[in-house]
Amino acid sequence: MxxxxxxxxxxxxxxxxxxxxxxxxxxxxxxxxxxxxxxxxxxxxxxxxxxxxxxxxxxxxxxxxxxxxxxxxxxxxxxxxxxxxxxxxxxxxxxxxxxxxxxxxxxxxxxxxxxxxxxxxxxxxxxxxxxxxxxxxxxxxxxxxxxxxxxxxxxxxxxxxxxxxxxxxxxxxxxxxxxxxxxGEKKIDPERVKGILSIPPPKSKKQIRQLLSLMGYCRQWIKNYSTKVKFLYEKLSQGGLVKWDEKDDKHLKALQHDLVNAPVLSLPDLKRPFYLFVNTDSGTVYRVLTQEWAGKKKPVGYLSKLLDPVSRGWPTCLQALVACALLVEEANKITFNGELRVLSPHNIRGILQQKAEKWITDARLLKYEGILLDSPKLTLEVRALQNPAQFLYGKPSEDGLAHECLSTIEEQTKIRPDLDEEELEEGDKLFVDGSSRVINEKRVSGYAIVAGERLAVIESGPLSGFWSAQACELYAVLRALQLLKDKSGTIYTDSKYAYEIIHTFGKIWEERELINSQGKNLIHQDLIRKLLKALRGPKKMAVVHLKGHQKGLDFKSRGNNAADQEARRAALQTSQSTPRKIRRLKEKSVRLAEGICKRYIALLCKKKRK
Missing domain, CATH: 3.30.70.270 (Reverse transcriptase/Diguanylate cyclase domain)
Known part of the structure; x- marks a missing residue:
């Protein structure tokens, strides 16, 4: 037994x-x-x-x-x-x-x-x-x-x-x-389609996952699949019970319609070259993989993916770079690393070699280079095609469709066209820094602006003890920009965070109303808003990044170190400059806590006597 x-x-x-x-x-x-x-x-x-x-x-x-x-x-x-x-x-x-x-x-x-x-x-x-x-x-x-x-x-x-x-x-x-x-062709089993169509609208997250699992098996036949099922993934990320409305019914019926009218796909011939059209739309990557037969492009499969939250916050041309890398990886599963020609309206190779390092981490950059540049059987081509239909059924009029990716990225990321990354010959030279550290279990914060060959302190002072080092550095750059209003000058900072806001992310964040790619408010939102507004004040300007804490007697090293030392000194005044309202709130909280403790002790003593 x-x-x-x-x-x-x-x-x-x-x-x-x-x-x-x-x-x-x-x-x-x-x-x-x-x-x-x-x-x-x-x-x-x-x-x-x-x-x-x-x-x-x-x-x-x-x-x-x-x-x-x-x-x-x-x-x-x-x-x-x-x-x-x-x-x-x-x-x-x-x-x-x-x-x-x-x-x-x-x-x-x-x-x-x-x-x-x-x-x-x-x-x-x-x-x-x-x-x-x-x-x-x-x-x-x-x-x-x-x-x-x-x-x-x-x-x-x-x-x-x-x-x-x-x-x-x-x-x-x-x-x-x-x-x-x-x-030599494949199509979806009608019985499978019939089974999916018979499923009622989901009422729970478990049913949504089941529907996604069934639909996912048919994704090769559905154009821009990821965009069309995005509403289902959004419901999975929402808290509480699933709420299904008429808009969701409309999306589901559109998805079912695409499934019923799914095309017949050609089985791939591994000895022939493959053609992959790649583009992006609203944070979604879509492509069609084809092969030529009798002078016509026959679809082998459709594939789409949602970009990760970080990539969705990048300029459109950089999103296309990520899209290309993702879809080449997917295509290789079908082509078995055969000859592949990638067609896109974006200059993928130029972006990767000239503009990607500002946005993409070294690890990602190395991965994308390995996929797109180090593959001997991969060819990258720029075509003024905007969607798979144009790619499959003939060339459209190319007037006005072509664009220069490198200049487009510049336009999408620069707050003002004359904003420079190299120092100007004319105008003031301002070194800025912020400091935030803990001394005797208490955080102290401050900022400083140092100017000229003599490195005179133009402005410095304490900041709220609740401010981080990034906030202090942002405030220092903000004050320098306000001092340069209607003037020309160069601002030097060792803050990579402030520098990237000014030269890389600022304009895109501003257009999104300071909401990140995940739909949440940015940290230091008020400071960033004031900083972006102040960037338009100077007549002519440059913001230059310096390495921090460099030993040397050259002008830039001395200026940066002087600003750092002055910011540290100014931070020591934080305890004396705590706003009166905050001090009163702290005192009130302490008194309230003491009163609660006294009442609790009295209650315990009373119980013991009984």
Whole structure:
């Protein structure tokens, strides 16, 4: 007898009959699953090619039962059985891999793969395995017939059974892994589409995830899929219960319409070059992968992705760079790193080599360069195409569509066109710095502005003890800009944060009303707003970044160190400059806390006396 026992449940089948199913959910919960070494159906069919015209599909019968269970594991799969005639109850155990066990497909798939390593396919024929489903494809009927018979005999010799009811033997159109294959093309199984259409609007997050899982299997056929399911992902990120309205119904119906009218896709030919059109729209990456046949571009697959929150905050041309890298990675799963020509309205190579370092971290930059520049079979081309339809069905009028990415990035990121990153020959030279540190368990903050060859202190003072170092540095730059109003001059700062706001992120943040890419308010929002406004005050100006704490006697090092020392000195006055309102609030809080403690102690004493 086994100490374990799980129930047998009757499950109604489509034909009205019942099937007994062993409920192994509790066993599955306690099973540490192995990594699933199973072929990816998304890329599996890329091995076929469009020249294969005949197919055979072989489905193994009771496949899992061909794998014996280890003696130590048999007790886990025990169940109670009542004889329908004698009504005698007894406990039985599985001696082979049971259906319903979470590891059964993975374990059997690996076992069958090892068996098939002994089998050698004939010339001009391809054999594909996905768990217990086998597909044979060939260019001629005779070759597929001979290979199918040979494979069936091989499986029989290995004591594996084949389901005669599910056998598709030498046909021009077959159903395999939820696809219909015919003459080198694939389309979605209408039964799968019908099943998805029958699902009612989701009322919970679990149902939304189930819908996304089903729709995701069909994403290759849906143009700009990520944009169209974005509303579902937004509902998953919202707190509380799911609220479904008429607008959501409209989005869902549009998605279902695209699914019903899904195009037929060509199976890829790995010996021919691929063409990948890439563009972005509203933070979504979309593309169409094609190959040329008889002078026409035939779609191999559509793919789209949502950019990450950081990338969505970048200029459009930089978003296109990320889009290109993401989609080339996805395309390589289908092309198997074959020859690929990427077409985009953006100068991807120029952006990557000249403008990317301002926005992209070294780790990301290295990754993108490896994908886009170091691939010998990858070609980047600039085309004035704006959407996949123009790419597939002919060239549009290119008047006014072309743009210069490098200058566009400059226009999108500069607060004013004459804002310089190099020092001006004329005008004032101002060194600024801010300081915020903890002394005797108390934070002190301050700022300073130093000017001229003599490095005279123009302005300095304490700031609120609640301010961070970044806030102090921003305030120092703000005051310098206000001093340069209607004048010309150069501001030197060692704050990378302030420098990047002025030269890189400021204009985009301003256009988004100081909301970040995740829809939240920026830190130091008020200071940034004043800073961006003050940038338009000077007649002519430059903001230059310096490395902090440099040892040297040159003008820039001395100026930066002088501003740093003065800011530290000014910060020591913080304790004396705490606003009166804040001091009163602190004193009131202390008195309130003392009163609560006294009342609590008095209450405890009263209870003890009782």
């Amino acid at each position: 086994s100490p374990f026992n799980t129930p047998i449940l009757p499950i109604k089948k489509a034909d009205g009959s019942y099937q007994l199913v062993h409920d192994l959910r509790e066993i599955n919960k306690r099973t540490v699953a192995h990594f699933p070494v199973v072929a990816n159906p998304y890329t599996l069919l890329s091995r076929l090619g469009p020249k294969k015209q005949y197919y055979s599909v072989i489905d193994l019968k009771d496949a899992f039962w061909a794998c014996p269970l280890d003696e130590k594991s048999k007790d886990y799969f025990a169940f109670e059985w009542e004889d329908p005639v004698t009504h005698r109850r007894q406990q039985l155990r599985w001696t082979v891999l049971p259906q319903g066990f979470t590891e059964s497909p993975n374990l059997f798939g690996q076992a069958l793969e090892q068996i098939l390593q002994e089998y050698q396919t004939g010339e001009g024929v391809t054999l594909i395995q996905y768990v217990d489903d086998l597909l044979i494809a060939g260019e001629t009927e005779d070759k597929v017939r001979a290979e199918s018979i040979r494979l069936l005999n091989f499986l029989s010799a290995k004591e594996l059974k084949v389901s005669k009811a599910k056998l598709q033997f030498i046909e021009e159109e077959v159903k395999y892994l939820g696809h219909y294959l015919r003459k």
